[in-house]
Amino acid sequence: MNSLSAIAKLEKNKISSTGAWLVLIEIQFQGETIRVVNNTEDIEWPAGSGTIWVAFPFELGEVNENSDGELPSLKLKVSNVTRTVQQYLEEYAGGTDATVILRVVMSEHLELETPELEETFSVKSTNTNAQWATFNLGPNCAMTQRIPPNKYMQNFCSYKYKGIECGYSGNKMSCNKTLTDCRAHNNSVRFGGFPGIPGAGGLYV
Template identity: 50%
Template sequence: MLSISAISKAEKNKLSTDSCFLILLEIRLQNTVYICYNNEDVTWKGQLYQAFPFNIGETSEDSDGSDPNVTLKIDNVAQGLQWYVEASGGGVGTLVILRVVNSKNLNGNADLEEYYTVLSCKVNEQWIEFTLGNDYSARTRRPLDRYMKNNCPFAYKGIRCGYNGSKSSCKHTLADCRSHGNSTRFGGFPGIDQKGVYA
């Protein structure tokens, strides 16, 4: 989690200030779109963010206990972004980065930075509505792979194995990999402690 900058802390603690917190969106469609929730364009770290109307909904969770999602509604009255969405196949799987920055700190780091993935998209004459969620579900297996001490997961004589000798089989163990003269390409994790789960 990012910590708020010293400039933002000082500005938010003032009784009266002419600074404000700005919401910036980076939407990585086929062409990356940079927009901000403001009445004029903003340049943050050298990148121009165009003033554009959008709404960010509250986090919602379905009754079935699915992962929480956020709705992002971008104005589509002028159809300025619809071409980008259509060219990206509806934008599903697109990365959306939401940043909050202080107007007095436009060359510094963001005070808040969140990453989302577009899960679904609906377009009508008024709104482009993205449903944003995590890039991965909290219910999926983590870590993605298994880490075993003495077992190589690579396909024998495959690209990652790299063995091209005359032997016809392999037991996928470190000892067998050494007998093949290919231990530098062993895909197991011999450094795992013997007392661990994978001993």
Template identity: 30%
Template sequence: MRNPSIASVIEKNKISSDNALTFAIDLQIYDIQRDEFVETIRLVNYVNNLQIDGQQYIRFPFSFDLQEDAGEIKNVTLSLQDQAGIILPYLIRFRGAVGSQVNARLITVMPDNSTAVVDFAESFTVLSSSSANYVTSLELGSENPLSRSCPARTQMKDRCSFRFKSIECGYEGSLESCDLTLTGKNGCRAHNNSKRYGGYPSIALARL
């Protein structure tokens, strides 16, 4: 993980300060079965909601636990106090949210108590998850580089290789899902986004 900024360290070590340090997270839910982005959940571990970079973050108690075992990759456990059952349905529906992305941000809350600035951020992938006694736990870690395909993109005739709503996809409309086809009922043409289709419809099919 990258070191916090100098300003963050100074604030953290002050006996008294008008600014508070805390964490905010972007939980980007990903449907690994359908290979598509679903939704971003924005939470902040603070006493009230906050505006961060123009986005509304909802107050929600959570904590990080760093585990370092000799000879093993460093993993982080994110524990969310989910008494209202807000996070658990996503785990049930999307296979434990495995493969989803968590962007953790260390933030400084301004004296107005409603806005915050980001001091540093780190991204993790959800490796596994569990839920018990109203606590949802996500094991976070870096993606194993040996599991990545090379090249990263595969040329396919009838399937887009871009993640839905990614930078490459470029879709910014109101539809919440895509079947990654060109001509399907929920495909790129249905989204008026065929120019950004990441497949290769001109590939000829081999006949044996």
């Protein structure tokens, strides 16, 4: 469970407050990042950083969970009246490889660099109509990624031939990426395989 900062607790316990909790949405496409805030005016957060969050209409749905083992999902609806968001989706293949970061900050304490809440999501699918661009979000966590991220092979080097990790700078034009060939190149100290893996298969994933 996320815990509130001391300043947030003081604000929460006030009988009345002139400030508000602001939800910031950062959508990271492969070549562009857009930042919006649920506010009546643009804000700079953190204060003094030069990072501007544009006041723009959006809605967050409820987290959907079920008992069938499916990962939880969340809908983000961003105004599409001006077609601004749709242009991004068309340019970046529907935005399905984008990342969405949700943050909550206090309007009275924009100088704080750490948000009160921060969650990161992956965009699973998108759709648009005349009013909304809808992002279907899923968890950006280890459950959706290969662990470990690479294959560990006994007799196969994963390094690019003559690349930085390989380091070979001799005259041989090719390598079949085995330890035997690496030794023939007099470069076995840079071999990118794992000869110590036991078993005939020699493969860990």
